[in-house]
Amino acid sequence: MSFPKNFYWGGATAANQCEGAYNVDGRGLAKTDVTTAGTATKPRGITYRLPSGETGIAPMFTPYPKDAKGVVLDEHYYPNHNAIDFYHHYKEDIALFAEMGFKIFRMSISWSRIFSNGIEDKPNQKGIEFYRNIFKELKKYNIEPLVTISHYDTPLYLEEELGGWKNRQLISLFDRYTEVLFNEFKGLVKYWLTFNEINSLLMFKDFMPNMSSEDIAKNYQSLHNQLVASARAVKRAHSIDPQYQVGCMMAGACSYPLTCNPADVLRNQKKMQDNFYYCGDVMVRGEYPVFAKRLWEEDNVKLECTEEDIKNLKEGKVDFFTFSYYSTTCTSADESIAKDGLGNFSLGSKNPYIEYSEWGWGMDPIGLRYYLNEIYNRYEIPVMVVENGLGAIDELTEDKKVHDPYRVEYLREHIKAMEGALEDGVDLIAYTPWGCIDLISASTGEMKKRYGFIYVDLDNEGNGTMKRYKKDSFDWYKKVIATNGADLD
Numbered sequence: 001m002s003f004p005k006n007f008y009w010g011g012a013t014a015a016n017q018c019e020g021a022y023n024v025d026g027r028g029l030a031k032t033d034v035t036t037a038g039t040a041t042k043p044r045g046i047t048y049r050l051p052s053g054e055t056g057i058a059p060m061f062t063p064y065p066k067d068a069k070g071v072v073l074d075e076h077y078y079p080n081h082n083a084i085d086f087y088h089h090y091k092e093d094i095a096l097f098a099e100m101g102f103k104i105f106r107m108s109i110s111w112s113r114i115f116s117n118g119i120e121d122k123p124n125q126k127g128i129e130f131y132r133n134i135f136k137e138l139k140k141y142n143i144e145p146l147v148t149i150s151h152y153d154t155p156l157y158l159e160e161e162l163g164g165w166k167n168r169q170l171i172s173l174f175d176r177y178t179e180v181l182f183n184e185f186k187g188l189v190k191y192w193l194t195f196n197e198i199n200s201l202l203m204f205k206d207f208m209p210n211m212s213s214e215d216i217a218k219n220y221q222s223l224h225n226q227l228v229a230s231a232r233a234v235k236r237a238h239s240i241d242p243q244y245q246v247g248c249m250m251a252g253a254c255s256y257p258l259t260c261n262p263a264d265v266l267r268n269q270k271k272m273q274d275n276f277y278y279c280g281d282v283m284v285r286g287e288y289p290v291f292a293k294r295l296w297e298e299d300n301v302k303l304e305c306t307e308e309d310i311k312n313l314k315e316g317k318v319d320f321f322t323f324s325y326y327s328t329t330c331t332s333a334d335e336s337i338a339k340d341g342l343g344n345f346s347l348g349s350k351n352p353y354i355e356y357s358e359w360g361w362g363m364d365p366i367g368l369r370y371y372l373n374e375i376y377n378r379y380e381i382p383v384m385v386v387e388n389g390l391g392a393i394d395e396l397t398e399d400k401k402v403h404d405p406y407r408v409e410y411l412r413e414h415i416k417a418m419e420g421a422l423e424d425g426v427d428l429i430a431y432t433p434w435g436c437i438d439l440i441s442a443s444t445g446e447m448k449k450r451y452g453f454i455y456v457d458l459d460n461e462g463n464g465t466m467k468r469y470k471k472d473s474f475d476w477y478k479k480v481i482a483t484n485g486a487d488l489d
Helices: 086-100 125-140 156-161 169-184 200-207 213-240 262-285 292-298 307-315 365-379 405-423 472-482
Strands: 008-012 045-049 055-059 104-108 144-150 191-195 245-251 255-257 320-324 329-331 383-387 428-431 454-456 468-470
Touching (some): 008 086, 008 144, 008 383, 086 125, 086 468, 125 144, 125 169, 144 169, 169 213, 191 213, 200 213, 200 262, 213 262, 255 262, 262 292, 262 329, 262 365, 405 428
Parallel strands (some): 104 144, 144 191, 245 320, 320 383, 383 428
Antiparallel strands (some): 045 055, 454 468
16 A cells, blocks of 8 residues: 555754744743753763752752753753754755655744744744745745644743742733634644643653652652643633644653563553553543552652543544654563663663664664554554654765765654555554754754754854755655655665
8 A cells, every 4th residue: 555645755854953043032041941961871961050059960860969950051052042943944944854755744833933032922923024024935945844832841931930830820921822822823833733742751660760749649640730731621622623633742652562472461561551641641532541659659649630631631632643753662571681762861771672873762663663553543633653763973074965875764763654554544644854954952952963955054053054965865855755655775
């Protein structure tokens, strides 16, 4: 079975990893703006200042000292400040996407570019005009925007002064933010995603096994508030424009039992429920799944959930389902089994049947077909793969070429897997590989971890010309799109 005629081929980015211009035209700070660079083995850091004036740095994903405020310090490099300067290069970049034949472009809006601190009564008009101009540029080339409303980009003021998403006040602030977006961009955008990888808040329990019970409980409440905010956004979108389609976006959490030991099978089932279906069931089915009660009891969680929350969740079900897919992992009841992943993140048990990337991700195209079937058979709404790709070190040759057959091979096998899922009956409607143009890595802050079809001349220290160069994979993907996935050679 071939890809459907109206299949959306494209690519994906995020504002905080590509836009730059972090303090331009009224944009306020987000936590990424006070986050330093790191590596696969050295975590990124959050720089802060105490009321005494003393400054410091805390590892990413760990709280900084009480009363400290995130600040930009001259002695540190912050890769997200300039990123790849999409803010000033978007016309050039969109023209390159159009040359490849993109039908859809996934991007995100920076909340603090619309509301600098998240609490203002009126939006920042310069921010609105920036995104309006992007959407118009995309429309010029008949590229459909796929817009993530919140992609790890909550205004820093809301994080520090209101306590972030554990504070229910953010629901109403998100209401105001989304109302502005849905009204301002009516007729320019059709497809929206509420929160990027919303389930990641629960996955931190696996990534960081020493997480305190208090922090785990906070994550459950923060997630609940985001789920309610998402449902309210879905309702609002449909009321403002019935043509709007709003989807969820989940971090792919596909895992297998390491062996046929029933203990491994049961533990893997629980892992999939906890890390993936917990959020998916709420957003698609409109209510918490039956296993949620077991999960809350295990983690000693007393969830603050009102009758109005329950009503909102039921009425704000998403129209389509999207997820990221990079790798799979295995689950074992034997704690002594070697783990995969690098640096701070432990993802699960190593799978002896697949290969691993330089950053410790298990590359498993067959798993994508399996996962698409699992998702579609459970939810039966249209599905998009909105992140997928191979982060690798690319070399720009003297004649300004990048030969990346490893990327072509990775993507080819995953596209074959998607074609297999279509044959299985999955209603797959879009594919947007991650980092279609090289951008800053969210996890490490590195530039050398490149995903794109377009090479950006920028190194890990922020040095370079920012010039764009087509990689070999650029022409390959152009051919894939032109033949609607028929020619993968």
